Amino acid sequence: MTVRVRIAPSPTGDPHVGTAYIGLLNWCFARRHGGRFILRIEDTDRTRCTEASAQAIYRSLKWLGLSYDEGPDVGGERGPYVQSERVALGIYRRYADQLLAQGDAYRCFCTAGDLDAMRKAQAAAGQPIMYDRRCRQLDPAAAAARAAAGEAHVVRMKSPLEGSFSYPDRLRRQPFTKTWAEIDDQVLLKADGWPTYHLAAVADDHLMGITHVIRAEEWLNSLPKHIWLNQRLGFTAPEYVHVGLLRNADKSKISKRKNPTSLLWYERQGFLPEALLNFLGLLGHSHPEGKEQFGLAEMGAFFDLDRINVAGPVFDLAKLRHLQGLWFRALPPERMIAEIHRAVDIQAGELLPLLRERMTCGGDFMGQAEPFYAQTVAHHPDELVPKGLDRAQARGLLEQLQAELRKYLAADGAQWTAAALEAFLRELLARRGQAAPGATAEQQAQAALWQQKAVYMLLRVGATGRANTPPLFETLERIGALRVIERLGAAAGRLK
RNA sequence: GCUCCCAUCAUCUAGAGGCCUAGGAUACCGGAUUUUCAUUCCGGCGACACGAGUUCGAAUCUCGUUGGGAGUACCA
Numbered sequence: 001m002t003v004r005v006r007i008a009p010s011p012t013g014d015p016h017v018g019t020a021y022i023g024l025l026n027w028c029f030a031r032r033h034g035g036r037f038i039l040r041i042e043d044t045d046r047t048r049c050t051e052a053s054a055q056a057i058y059r060s061l062k063w064l065g066l067s068y069d070e071g072p073d074v075g076g077e078r079g080p081y082v083q084s085e086r087v088a089l090g091i092y093r094r095y096a097d098q099l100l101a102q103g104d105a106y107r108c109f110c111t112a113g114d115l116d117a118m119r120k121a122q123a124a125a126g127q128p129i130m131y132d133r134r135c136r137q138l139d140p141a142a143a144a145a146r147a148a149a150g151e152a153h154v155v156r157m158k159s160p161l162e163g164s165f166s167y168p169d170r171l172r173r174q175p176f177t178k179t180w181a182e183i184d185d186q187v188l189l190k191a192d193g194w195p196t197y198h199l200a201a202v203a204d205d206h207l208m209g210i211t212h213v214i215r216a217e218e219w220l221n222s223l224p225k226h227i228w229l230n231q232r233l234g235f236t237a238p239e240y241v242h243v244g245l246l247r248n249a250d251k252s253k254i255s256k257r258k259n260p261t262s263l264l265w266y267e268r269q270g271f272l273p274e275a276l277l278n279f280l281g282l283l284g285h286s287h288p289e290g291k292e293q294f295g296l297a298e299m300g301a302f303f304d305l306d307r308i309n310v311a312g313p314v315f316d317l318a319k320l321r322h323l324q325g326l327w328f329r330a331l332p333p334e335r336m337i338a339e340i341h342r343a344v345d346i347q348a349g350e351l352l353p354l355l356r357e358r359m360t361c362g363g364d365f366m367g368q369a370e371p372f373y374a375q376t377v378a379h380h381p382d383e384l385v386p387k388g389l390d391r392a393q394a395r396g397l398l399e400q401l402q403a404e405l406r407k408y409l410a411a412d413g414a415q416w417t418a419a420a421l422e423a424f425l426r427e428l429l430a431r432r433g434q435a436a437p438g439a440t441a442e443q444q445a446q447a448a449l450w451q452q453k454a455v456y457m458l459l460r461v462g463a464t465g466r467a468n469t470p471p472l473f474e475t476l477e478r479i480g481a482l483r484v485i486e487r488l489g490a491a492a493g494r495l496k
Numbered sequence: 497g498c499u500c501c502c503a504u505c506a507u508c509u510a511g512a513g514g515c516c517u518a519g520g521a522u523a524c525c526g527g528a529u530u531u532u533c534a535u536u537c538c539g540g541c542g543a544c545a546c547g548a549g550u551u552c553g554a555a556u557c558u559c560g561u562u563g564g565g566a567g568u569a570c571c572a
Binding site: 042048115122128169173174177178184187189190192196201222242247251253279285314320357368452453457466468472 | 535
């Protein structure tokens with residue numbers, strides 16, 4: 001039996017990070033067992049699903065590299081892979097009819113109002129809230145006649161009234177157990193003739209030859225219904241495995257109010273698919289040797305379904321950022337440049353060596369590179385005064401530095417390169433930092449100002465307008481003599 | 497309310513009776529490298545929810561308590 005697994009997202013809103021998570025687990029499971037990974041679109045909620053959303057799902061999965069062997073836009077032998085198209089084929093109606101004919105389902109004519117009142121009464125009485133099965137008593141022939149006459153109705157499953165249900169989920173200590181009495185007569189076919197999730201998923205999983213359903217824990221409670229449907233429909237049920245739900249920091253189910261859940265957001269932010277996937281791969285699962293950074297292909301090789309931890313992991317963006325940094329800085333230059341280009345329309349190549357280890361994503365580039373591209377920079381007077389100096393001293397030093405650099409440039413064969421600048425400035429510091437023998441007290445005080453730390457910082461802030469920059473000499477080189485000298489003057493001016 | 501699931505550092509996790517005075521990673525805090533920032537490297541902080549039981553021995557098994565989560569839709 002070859003493994004066939006699927007993800008079955010519903011195309012409502014933006015593609016969800018939970019889809020990527022479950023997709024990753026399924027993808028890895030398929031890969032690990034030489035199986036097939038399938039995408040199916042579950043768009044049976046006509047009020048909420050959109051084509052645009054389905055398109056976005058395809059795009060996001062491709063962006064992530066979670067390629068599927070069969071799916072709406074790639075085809076396959078068990079299609080169509082979009083449930084609305086299967087509705088048109090009458091697939092679900094046929095199964096509903098089969099259940100009706102077998103006496104395993106019945107027509108229900110209760111209105112929304114009826115159900116609402118019923119639930120309110122149950123809540124008031126402290127009873128479990130579930131359908132009271134009043135239409136189950138209806139004569140099937142009479143009900144069929146009412147339906148034929150056009151009366152609005154749904155089809156419900158005839159859940160067993162007694163006995164119990166038990167299922168050994170391989171990830172849980174104890175088999176999952178329920179009594180049938182507490183299982184609702186689930187609606188299978190809605191009034192509009194479309195199936196609910198339960199019928200549609202069970203039917204399609206069977207028709208598509210799905211062998212393992214690896215899905216989120218939120219489905220655990222409806223497992224009995226799914227097993228029952230498989231049985232009554234004469235299917236061999238796939239193995240169902242339930243994994244933990246991604247959580248917000250407060251442990252509630254991940255939501256867009258408390259976390260970025262849209263895959264589009266991660267893409268726009270400049271996160272790399274490698275980083276996101278790596279991060280998700282660390283949730284509920286781990287590398288057997290504790291390795292933290294790994295790629296999709298590698299994960300496909302070591303992934304072990306039985307090692308999944310079902311306690312719902314908190315989705316921690318800080319860890320994702322860390323992994324993003326690792327992946328980003330390890331990018332080959334062409335790809336890093338492409339990432340930067342994706343964020344800003346600029347030629348980044350020259351500055352890359354200077355900035356790469358200071359970035360976590362392409363979007364960081366401009367923030368760092370601005371002083372290199374700008375004609376002028378804005379100086380903040382407070383930042384311009386190094387510790388231990390006052391305003392006037394800082395201004396004096398700036399002016400003298402400007403003058404010294406001018407003089408340096410005017411000399412024959414002067415070079416404006418990092419190495420030459422470093423040599424010159426070291427020599428300058430040695431020269432100016434030492435008072436001549438017999439110097440006056442004032443001269444000595446002047447010399448004392450020429451401390452490396454202060455001077456370098458003055459140059460840095462003067463030339464770039466900021467205190468954090470790449471290494472000084474390379475920075476000066478790239479900005480260029482003209483702009484550096486000009487900016488030093490402007491900086492001095494700010495301290496007047 | 498009812499039902500079910502889960503429970504190791506703040507967070508992600510390793511750990512499937514002795515290798516555990518509980519290991520790694522993130523975050524945080526120090527230090528080293530460095531002209532700043534970042535990178536990198538070193539160090540620190542820091543957890544088996546609680547209570548019984550089983551056992552020579554329990555983070556690991558059982559039960560209870562507590563805590564958290566999910567489900568309870570003609571949504572998926």
